[in-house]
Amino acid sequence: MTSAQLFYMFNLLIYAGVDIIACLGLSQQFGVAGVTNFGYIIFQAAGAYTAAILSLPNQSANGAFQSYIAGWNLPFPVPLIGATIVGGLVALPFTFLVGRRLRGDYAAVGLLVTAVMLNLLVTNYRPALNGAAGLSLVPSPLQGEYNPQSTGYQWVYSAGALLLAVGAYLLVRRVTESPYGRSLRAMRDNDLVADSLGKNLLAQRAAMLVLGGALAGLSGGILVGYINLWSPAAWGYAETIVLFAAVIIGGSGSHPGAVLGAILVPVGFEEATRYIPPFGPPGLVEDLQWVAIGLLILVFLWFRPQGVLPERRRKIGAGPPPVLAVEGPNDDVVTVSAWPWSPSAAGEGDGPAVRPAPARLLAARQVAARTAAGAAPSAVTPPASADDNVVLRAVDLVKDFGGVHAVAGVSIEVRRGTLTGLIGPNGAGKSTLLAMLAGTIGVTSGQVIYHGTDVTGLPAYRRARLGLVRTFQLASEFKRLTVMENLLSAAPGNRGDSLAGALRGRRYWRRDEAAAIDRARALLDRFCLSSLADTYGGDLSGGQRRLTEIMRALMTEPAMLLLDEPMAGVHPRLARQIGGHLLELCAEGMTILMVEHELAIMDEFCDPVIMMAEGVVLASGTMADLRARADVVEAYLVG
Amino acid sequence: MSLFLASFGFGLVTAAVLAIAAVGFTMQFAVTDVLNLAYGAVMIASAFVAYTVNQAGVNVWIGLLSAAAAGSVGSVLLNRWIYTPFQRRGSAPITMVIVSLGMTLIIEFGLQGIVGGTNVSYTMSQGPTVRAGGLILTAVQFVIIGLSIVVMAGVHVLLRYTKLGKAMRATSANRSLARNCGIRTDRIVTTTWAITGALCGIAGTVFAINDGSFGATSADLFLVVILAAVFLGGPGQAYGAMIGAVVIGLATEISAAYITPSYKDVVAFAVLLVMMAVRPGGLLGVTAL
Numbered sequence: 001m002t003s004a005q006l007f008y009m010f011n012l013l014i015y016a017g018v019d020i021i022a023c024l025g026l027s028q029q030f031g032v033a034g035v036t037n038f039g040y041i042i043f044q045a046a047g048a049y050t051a052a053i054l055s056l057p058n059q060s061a062n063g064a065f066q067s068y069i070a071g072w073n074l075p076f077p078v079p080l081i082g083a084t085i086v087g088g089l090v091a092l093p094f095t096f097l098v099g100r101r102l103r104g105d106y107a108a109v110g111l112l113v114t115a116v117m118l119n120l121l122v123t124n125y126r127p128a129l130n131g132a133a134g135l136s137l138v139p140s141p142l143q144g145e146y147n148p149q150s151t152g153y154q155w156v157y158s159a160g161a162l163l164l165a166v167g168a169y170l171l172v173r174r175v176t177e178s179p180y181g182r183s184l185r186a187m188r189d190n191d192l193v194a195d196s197l198g199k200n201l202l203a204q205r206a207a208m209l210v211l212g213g214a215l216a217g218l219s220g221g222i223l224v225g226y227i228n229l230w231s232p233a234a235w236g237y238a239e240t241i242v243l244f245a246a247v248i249i250g251g252s253g254s255h256p257g258a259v260l261g262a263i264l265v266p267v268g269f270e271e272a273t274r275y276i277p278p279f280g281p282p283g284l285v286e287d288l289q290w291v292a293i294g295l296l297i298l299v300f301l302w303f304r305p306q307g308v309l310p311e312r313r314r315k316i317g318a319g320p321p322p323v324l325a326v327e328g329p330n331d332d333v334v335t336v337s338a339w340p341w342s343p344s345a346a347g348e349g350d351g352p353a354v355r356p357a358p359a360r361l362l363a364a365r366q367v368a369a370r371t372a373a374g375a376a377p378s379a380v381t382p383p384a385s386a387d388d389n390v391v392l393r394a395v396d397l398v399k400d401f402g403g404v405h406a407v408a409g410v411s412i413e414v415r416r417g418t419l420t421g422l423i424g425p426n427g428a429g430k431s432t433l434l435a436m437l438a439g440t441i442g443v444t445s446g447q448v449i450y451h452g453t454d455v456t457g458l459p460a461y462r463r464a465r466l467g468l469v470r471t472f473q474l475a476s477e478f479k480r481l482t483v484m485e486n487l488l489s490a491a492p493g494n495r496g497d498s499l500a501g502a503l504r505g506r507r508y509w510r511r512d513e514a515a516a517i518d519r520a521r522a523l524l525d526r527f528c529l530s531s532l533a534d535t536y537g538g539d540l541s542g543g544q545r546r547l548t549e550i551m552r553a554l555m556t557e558p559a560m561l562l563l564d565e566p567m568a569g570v571h572p573r574l575a576r577q578i579g580g581h582l583l584e585l586c587a588e589g590m591t592i593l594m595v596e597h598e599l600a601i602m603d604e605f606c607d608p609v610i611m612m613a614e615g616v617v618l619a620s621g622t623m624a625d626l627r628a629r630a631d632v633v634e635a636y637l638v639g
Numbered sequence: 640m641s642l643f644l645a646s647f648g649f650g651l652v653t654a655a656v657l658a659i660a661a662v663g664f665t666m667q668f669a670v671t672d673v674l675n676l677a678y679g680a681v682m683i684a685s686a687f688v689a690y691t692v693n694q695a696g697v698n699v700w701i702g703l704l705s706a707a708a709a710g711s712v713g714s715v716l717l718n719r720w721i722y723t724p725f726q727r728r729g730s731a732p733i734t735m736v737i738v739s740l741g742m743t744l745i746i747e748f749g750l751q752g753i754v755g756g757t758n759v760s761y762t763m764s765q766g767p768t769v770r771a772g773g774l775i776l777t778a779v780q781f782v783i784i785g786l787s788i789v790v791m792a793g794v795h796v797l798l799r800y801t802k803l804g805k806a807m808r809a810t811s812a813n814r815s816l817a818r819n820c821g822i823r824t825d826r827i828v829t830t831t832w833a834i835t836g837a838l839c840g841i842a843g844t845v846f847a848i849n850d851g852s853f854g855a856t857s858a859d860l861f862l863v864v865i866l867a868a869v870f871l872g873g874p875g876q877a878y879g880a881m882i883g884a885v886v887i888g889l890a891t892e893i894s895a896a897y898i899t900p901s902y903k904d905v906v907a908f909a910v911l912l913v914m915m916a917v918r919p920g921g922l923l924g925v926t927a928l
Binding site for chain 2: 036096097102107108112116237238280283288293297301302
C-alpha cells in the first residue's frame with residue numbers, strides 16, 4: 001500500500017468510528033426510545049467545540065488570529081471527556097421539549113429550529129467560537145509527544161476511534177437489552193399506556209437525550225482531534241438528516257443496523273460519490289448527493305421501513321409452566337404457584353429467590369398467602385367485618401364538563417371477590433366514572449375510598465402502585481413488543497427498570513427478570529396464550545389484544561381491576577372465555593369492576609350489576625332484580 | 640424619521656410576507672394533518688417559476704400568478720404522489736415529518752442542480768418612494784402590504800362565508816365525523832392543498848421580491864420564522880397565524896434596528912421555543928381553524 005492509500009484508509013476508519021458512535025446515539029433516541037431529535041447534530045457540534053477549546057492554547061498565545069473562550073491547553077484525554085460530558089449536558093435544557101405536554105412531531109420541529117438557530121448564532125457571534133470562520137489549528141491528542149502525521153500515530157488514532165465505537169455499541173446494547181430498554185421501547189410504541197403503567201416519560205426521554213447527546217459529543221471530540229478544525233459549515237441542520245437516513249436505512253432501533261447505516265450512508269455514500277467524475281456546472285454532484293439522500297429516505301420508508309437489519313425479535317418463549325427451575329447465581333429454584341399476579345406468590349418462603357414484594361395492601365397479601373399455602377379458590381372465607389369486604393367505594397362522585405354533569409353524584413360500593421358489572425346507555429357516565437376511580441381524570445367533587453383509604457387526590461400511577469389498575473376502551477398493546485414483553489413491561493419493582501440499574505448489567509437484575517418471566521409464563525399458560533408468547537403485539541387479533549391487555553394489567557399485581565369494555569369487538573366465543581377467566585380470578589379473591597354494553601354478558605357473568613343513566617345510579621342488584629324494575633327496563637333494557 | 644418608525648415600517652412589510660406564508664402553512668396543517676416542512680422548498684421553487692417568466696420579459700406581478708399556479712399544482716402533486724400514499728398506510732405523524740424533510744432535500748437541491756448555486760433577482764422597478772403616516776417605504780413594499788391585506792381578507796371570507804370554508808373547518812375539526820356528515824373530505828383535502836399551495840407560491844415570490852436576491856436554499860431560515868408565527872398563533876389556526884405573523888414580523892425587524900440585524904431571526908426562535916414550552920396550543924388556545 002502506498003502511503004497515500006494508507007492515509008486514505010485511516011481517514012475512512014476514523015470517519016467510520018465517528019459516524020458509528022453518532023448513529024448509535026441517534027438510533028438509541030429515535031429507534032429505541034421514540035424521541036425524534038432533529039437537532040442531533042448540535043450535540044456533536046457541542047462536543048467538537050468543547051474538545052477544541054479545551055485543547056487549544058490561549059487565544060493570544062495562538063497567533064491571536066482566532067477568537068475563542070477557554071483555551072486551556074489541556075492534555076489528552078481531558079478534551080475528549082469534556083466533549084462527552086458537554087454533549088450530554090447540552091441536552092438537558094431541551095428536555096422541556098420532549099416532556100408529556102408537547103406532541104412528538106412538534107417537539108421534533110422545535111429541535112430542528114433550535115439546530116438552525118444555534119448555527120446562526122454561532123456563525124454571527126465571533127468572540128466565543130470564532131464565528132463563521134470556525135476554529136482551526138486544533139491540536140491532535142498528544143501532538144507534543146508524537147507526530148500526528150506519522151503512520152504509527154494514525155494507526156493508533158484509527159484503532160482508538162474504532163475501540164470507542166465498540167465501547168459505545170456495548171453501552172447502548174446494555175441499556176437496550178435491559179428491562180429499562182423494554183420500558184423505553186414501550187414508551188416508543190404507546191407513551192400514554194406506558195405512562196399508565198407507571199413509566200416516568202419525562203425522566204426516560206431526558207435520560208435518552210443525555211445519553212445520545214453524550215455519544216454525539218464524543219463523536220465530535222474524536223472528529224475534531226483528527227481534522228483539527230471545526231466551523232458552523234460542518235454542522236448544518238441537514239447533517240442531522242444524513243444521520244437519520246443512516247439510521248432508517250440501517251434499521252431503526254437495531255444497533256447492528258445503526259453500525260451498517262453509518263458505514264453505508266455517511267461513510268460509504270459520500271466516499272463513493274468521490275469517484276464520480278465531476279460533470280455539469282460546479283456543485284452539481286453535491287446537489288445530486290443531497291437529492292439522493294432525500295430519495296433514499298423516501299424509498300426506504302416506503303419499501304423497507306424496518307431497514308436492512310431490522311430490530312430483532314426478543315424471543316423469551318413460553319417455557320414449560322407452571323413449575324419452573326430458574327438458574328440464579330445461587331441456583332435457587334423459583335416455584336410458580338397458580339397465583340401469577342400476586343406479589344409474593346413465587347417467593348413465599350423461598351428466601352432470596354424473589355425480593356420482598358413492594359409495600360402492598362394487607363388484604364392482597366392475605367389472599368396471596370392463602371393461595372401460596374395451597375388453598376383452593378373456593379376456600380376463600382369472608383372476613384369477619386362486612387366493611388372490610390368493601391374494596392372500593394365511591395362517595396357522591398361528581399364530574400362536570402363545562403356545565404354538563406357527566407357524573408352527577410354517584411355512590412357505589414364494590415365488594416371483594418365480586419365481578420361487578422356497570423351498564424347503562426351511551427352517555428350514562430360509565431367510562432367517566434371508571435376514569436375517576438382510576439385517577440385518569442380528576443373529580444369535581446366526592447371521594448374515592450380504596451381499602452378504607454381516601455385516594456381521591458392520588459394520580460393514576462400512584463393508585464396503580466396501590467393495586468388499583470385500569471384497562472382502556474381502545475386497544476393499547478405495544479405493537480413492536482412481543483406478547484411476553486408486553487407483559488414483562490408491566491412488572492413492577494424490577495431492579496433493571498432504571499438507567500442506573502440497566503448500566504449495572506444483567507447480573508444485577510437477572511433474578512427480578514426471571515421472576516417476572518415466570519409470572520408472565522404462568523399467566524400465558526392460564527389464558528391459553530403460551531403459543532403467542534413471541535408474537536408481536538401488533539400482529540394479534542382483536543380478542544388476543546384484549547387478553548394481552550388483561551394479562552398485562554394482572555402483571556402489575558393488582559388487588560382490583562377496572563375494565564373498560566374488555567369484550568368490545570371480540571368474537572362472542574372469546575368474549576365468553578374472557579368472562580370465564582374473570583370469574584375464576586374473582587373466585588380466587590380478585591375484585592373487578594367492569595363496564596360492559598352487552599346484556600348477555602351481564603346476565604352470565606356479573607353479580608351484582610350497577611345500572612347508570614344520565615350520570616346517576618338508577619339501580620343495582622342482580623340482573624334478575626334489574627329486569628323486574630320498570631324504570632330500569634324503560635331506560636335501557638328494552639331500548 | 641425615527642429609527643423606531645423606520646423599523647416599524649420594515650416590520651410591517653416582513654409581517655405582510657410572513658402572514659401569507661404562515662396562513663397557508665397553518666391551513667394546510669389543519670386540514671391535511673401534514674406538518675409539511677417542504678413548504679419552504681415549494682415557496683422558493685415557485686419563486687423560480689416566477690423568475691423564469693420574468694426573464695421572458697413578463698412583468699413580475701404577472702409572474703406572481705404563475706408562481707401561485709405552480710405552487711398550487713406542485714402542492715397537489717406532492718400530496719397525491721407522496722403524502723397521501725404514506726398516510727393511507729397509516730404512517731405516524733413523525734414519519735410524515737421525516738418524509739417532508741426528505742422532500743425538502745429533493746426539491747431544494749434538485750432545484751439548485753437546475754438553477755445553479757448563485758443568487759438571482761427579478762427584473763423590476765422598486766417604484767417611487769412613498770410616505771404615508773410617518774412611514775417611508777417603496778411603492779413595491781406598499782404593494783406587498785396591500786396584497787397581504789387582500790389575501791387575509793380573502794382567507795377570512797373563504798373560511799367564514801363560503802360552503803367550502805365551512806367544509807374545510809369541519810374537516811380540520813374531525814375528519815371522520817365530517818365524512819359521515821356527507822362532506823367529501825378527500826376532495827376538500829385536495830382543494831386545500833391547491834389553495835394553500837397557491838398561497839405558498841405567492842408567499843415565495845413576495846419573499847423573493849422583498850429580499851432582493853434569492854437562491855435555491857434561501858427559504859431555509861424563513862421557514863423557521865414561518866414556524867415561529869404558526870406556533871405563536873397555535874398550529875392549525877388561521878387567525879392565530881395572522882396575529883403571529885404581525886408579532887414576529889414587528890419583533891424581528893424592531894429588534895434588528897436596536898440590537899443587530901444578524902440576530903433578528905433569533906428573536907423568532909426564542910418566541911417559538913417559549914411558546915412550545917409554555918403554551919403548546921398557541922396564544923388563542925386550542926380551537927379548529
